[in-house]
Amino acid sequence: MLVKKDPAYQLIRMLFLFSIVFPFLVLLLLSFSERYTWPGILPGNYSLRAIRSILFQRKALFFNCLFSIFFSVMVSLCTIMAAYCTAKWQSEHKESSLLSFCIFLPFMIPSSVFAMGAQILFLRLPFKNAYLSVFLSHVLYSLPYATTYLTEGMRNNIKRLEEQGRVFGASGFYLLFKVTIPLLFPYLIPAFMMSFILSMSQYILTVLLGGGKLKTLSLIMVPFIQSGERNLASVYGLLFLLSSFLLFLLMEMLLRGLKRREKVC
């Protein structure tokens, strides 16, 4: 009979974890590699050339990275605000399958299908702003995920605790910041991270709607992957993962700071 401490099972577990961690190690390895000539299992030469060239020489690209991180953070904030409104409505009213359909529509329709139609739509609008169109489409595609997380969060009797807060005199923004948001934090954080990652990973939406003006990290990375310049692609990949990881750490610290303040009170 299968037992948890079985070495065979532990091996499977290790393999599974390794398959998740392995890509990160590969990225790390490839970022420092120079030439990967045929029979050698590991790359032959190592150097900091790729990293140096991105951080110091291609300054414009580096600032593009920073901008795309900032852009995705803005997208995530907007997504969370919109998702919060929808989740609040859903928690107070009867379950509506039509609304669920509307929320999950971007889940089901591929982004390339939407992108080409959206190109036509945004060209016909009086104000043609590439940033706005990309921003709106990123929010659109992150909304289903964020709404799912926040609806789940809203199920934990938020309304009752909010009413308690009102009984004690809190109202408006004070209520929002001191009661609702701390209660929702365990759900706001995954929603934020998910929207951030989704926005950063979007390729076809940004390519088609940005019209070349908007360069996100994905847009810079993909040509390098295609061309076979593995070291540069890996450095950008690492930048991508590093920025997500740092953001995640920031959120965790915020969450812990809030929890500590709660305990003190």
Added chain:
Amino acid sequence: MKKNFSFLYLLPQLFFTWLFLLALFLGLWDSFTVEGHVSIAHYKEIFTRGDTLPSIFYTLRISFLSSLFTLLLAILCSFLILHFSENWDSLKSILQLAIIMPHSLVALFLLFFLSQNGFMARIFYALKLISDQSAFPEFVYDRFGVGVILGYIWKELPFMLFFALPLAYSVDGKLGEAARTMGASPLYSFFFITLPLSIRQYLAAFFIIFSFSFGSFDLPYLLGNTTERALSVLAYQELQRGFMNRPTALSYNGIMLLFSLLLSFFYFRFLPKKKG
């Protein structure tokens, strides 16, 4: 009094859904019009091209196979996870880590790992299993799409587990455990009790990933063959050819849209009914 204003909370979602539907409609409309009047000339044109039908079959093949294998693997993994009572919280964070990986990076890893010039090929060469670079089987850029399928499985398996496991955990904790106390073997209690009760979540996830992989662009673009291309890649390349080719590209999209809508209908049939 409050009820009158609560619809305001729905405005953001309504705005975005309306934007979405408008964009879809405009794309569809433009694919059906030729210089002002309705016609299916664009669709006729793409079907007379030699590569549209093979592309549809290719796209169907890679998305169906990848989703099917993901479903089977997810069921197997769920059994192992439930049987060994893995901690859900730590598993959740690991699964999220895998889900957040962008498709382009997955393509990079597969290229590094499975290409004829890649890591596995070199290990095989060192172990004297192959004599030359070209003796290693083609996993990427091949006609069947193996690399693309593997990439989809790698990305979608954590998603399916993330989506379906919570329900399986709760069913297993109550009814599965009850069955085991009455003498059912773990295998029996999973496949005949837990699985049938939670299969709706698995199938809902199946349709989501089927639809997603059908229209997805990144993986087939980076790992696909030049002769056999996915529908989304065909549409993109058509668009790149010029402004005048946009309606043709939109007709490719029309096919993808039709298929996605069909699949979403199935998804909503399988959507788990919420209790109470």
